[in-house]
Amino acid sequence: MGKDYYKLLGVTRSSSEDEIKRAYKKLALKWHPDKHKDPKTKKQAEEMFKDISEAYDVLSDSEKKKIYDIYGEEGLKGGIPGGAEGMSGGRVGNVRYTTYTGVNPEELFSKIFGKGGHDIFDNMGDFTYTTFGGGEGMGGGSRVSFFDDGPSVGFGGFPGVSPKRSSPTTAPVQVKDYEKDLKVTLEDIFTGVTKKLKVGRWRFDGNRKYSHEKILEIKIRPGWKEGTKISFKGEGDQESPDQPPGNLVFILRVADHKYFSREDNNLVYTHPIKLIECFTGVVFQHTNY
Known part of the structure; x- marks a missing residue:
């Protein structure tokens, strides 16, 4: 079975465009590889970041979403009749087919969140x-x-991806x-x-x-x-x-x-004790918060 894009984003088929976008934003911030410095978790983050980016790219596009809902990930990537932006195609006999080629997760992240604040x-x-x-x-x-x-x-x-950053043409105010x-x-x-x-x-x-x-x-x-x-x-x-x-x-x-x-x-609470209590031990309760 292919990936369940709805499950990846935590949305349903009836979710609105805003709900899908909010779900992507939350997960993209959680799983962005730059946030995970530990090599043990970074690889998982890279895979999750790639998957949720792909899920959002498909579910936020009405034509791709329609194809995915009918044919699933295999049909979306394996070739189905028709065409959609972000898909490449060819011919088998007299039938034209298209395949989904994925999305650059860094470019999508930049598109959604903006190009400022790279650090x-x-x-x-x-x-x-x-x-x-x-x-x-x-x-x-x-x-x-x-x-x-x-x-x-x-x-x-993100491995294998070169982020694109535009150069300013005028001095900022x-x-x-x-x-x-x-x-x-x-x-x-x-x-x-x-x-x-x-x-x-x-x-x-x-x-x-x-x-x-x-x-x-x-x-x-x-x-x-x-x-x-x-x-x-x-x-x-x-x-x-x-x-x-x-x-x-x-x-x-x-x-x-x-x-x-x-x-x-x-949270730190400081409680004064007597010297003898340092040697014998003491139990105290403080409930007046």
Whole structure:
């Protein structure tokens, strides 16, 4: 039997295009080879990254999906009547056939996530958290860019594939970052939380300067660390009519907890004991959290 593209992405035949795209995004970030430094897991990641890329390429294209639903992977790659973009063909007698030749996983990744931020896996470590201990994590002091419809993520390192990067033809416009501390509690970064903040920005209407307010929704993921930066493109002040608005950057600041502190992905509780208890041992309970 051929690959089950629906099972690979965790979707069904009735899933919408947006649901299929969201499933691909989540899995592509999880299985991108650059995220897996251990040789033992890197090979598995390379295979998974290739398979989910192929699955998305087929299921997101109505013609390829139709062929796959009828003939399966074998029919898609082995030759069926008709034709579709991304497929090569030939003739057997008077019958024209086409075969699916696959997709470049790096080019697809770049197409979905954009070509910026090529060092995300180096700078951010793992991308998401589950809990403080033993789960997936993000390195401290990382920057998360909520530009457009998702983080701007780069790519590279897939065997046998040379990533293509376009060279800029014009000098980029310098956009200023406006940084602001965002205070959260230890409980917030343990469970995750969504905060809504009203921000005021300076804007220009021609030469008239005015203040404009907007409510921003900030989703803080479980496990983020002190100093993590969350950026909103174009939500900062506009300094002049000739310049675009700057970016608003929130810097995570974790308030001290009454009982606990955090060390890496561990919760630490300090309890004073007597000298004699160091030799005899002691059992204590603390329930006043």
